[in-house]
Amino acid sequence: MIRFRRVTLRPLNAWLVAQPVTGSHRKYQLRVWREVNANFAALRDELIDYAQEALDDARARIRKGFEDNLSPFSDPVDDPAAHYPAMLNRITLQGYLGETLAGLAVEHFGAFGKTDWHVPAFLFRFHDQEFQHLDLINERFLMGEPHAPDAEEEMRPGRTGDDALAFRLDAQGKITHVLALEAKCLATSNTGTISDAHGKLAAGPRRPSGIRELITLLSDYETDAAQEWIARLLELYRDGFRTAKRRDGLAYTVGHWPVRPASRVSWLPSDAPHTSYTADRRFDAMEFQLEDLKGLVDTLYRGA
């Protein structure tokens, strides 16, 4: 565990307002939240802190090669993480937002009727392609060259692997539940993307690949909390995954909500998972409908 921030629930619930959803399925549940942008100001600062803390590990990773005191790059002016993530392509930032909201929802709203889910770390540091891209961006700044972050040619592929993982523990601290979260964040809803997300979750193994990445990541931290998590994740990786319960979660963030028919509340199906979901696990679908997606990305990641 290397992240601890929470936002206060009252402003959060006023900003993301839960919508009533009908539908009863044995293993599938949909929840929908709709943004009330007018209520964002009260949450703004907290949410920025939350989103930035999620990226702290990636920043530390970027800086790691420059820690040597003899390095001429140790001057903060040349901070290799200075443009992270603000100068990355908007689509990348949207992806980060989606993953962050997935974690935020699980930590604040709960899932499967439980509110004791833990997200020990986010996996942003494994986005190698953007790290390499960042080198190029930094070079441009050093050379005084222009950089247009949202130009099409600045787009980079997404990261492979799990978008986020959450866990529940028993009284002894042993991991009892693993929640694999797939996150999507689109300006406009896309059924193909919904289908893909369901398919990817269904294909997920009982032991998600992200567990190994989490262990690797946490190994960089010497705090007790990090070490405790390494121990329980190692146990899960070696043997615990056989008995721990695996759950699936989809966090679908969209920049608008359905207009027609008037009765329609969500883009995601409400009664049963999409047909491309072929697994038989408990599945928690979360949909976030934003009034101002672009503005949120700018606020959280570009200091606008």
Next chain:
DNA sequence: TTGAGACAGCCTAAACGAGG
């Protein structure tokens, strides 16, 4: 050994179809 081609992951944008 090189190279084409498919894939994976992130989405957007244009084209299409159906309903009011």
Next chain:
DNA sequence: CCTCGTTTAGGCTGTCTCAA
């Protein structure tokens, strides 16, 4: 006939497989 929603094609890079 216009608008909204769905489908399809496309762009980015790195990796991997199969073929010449």
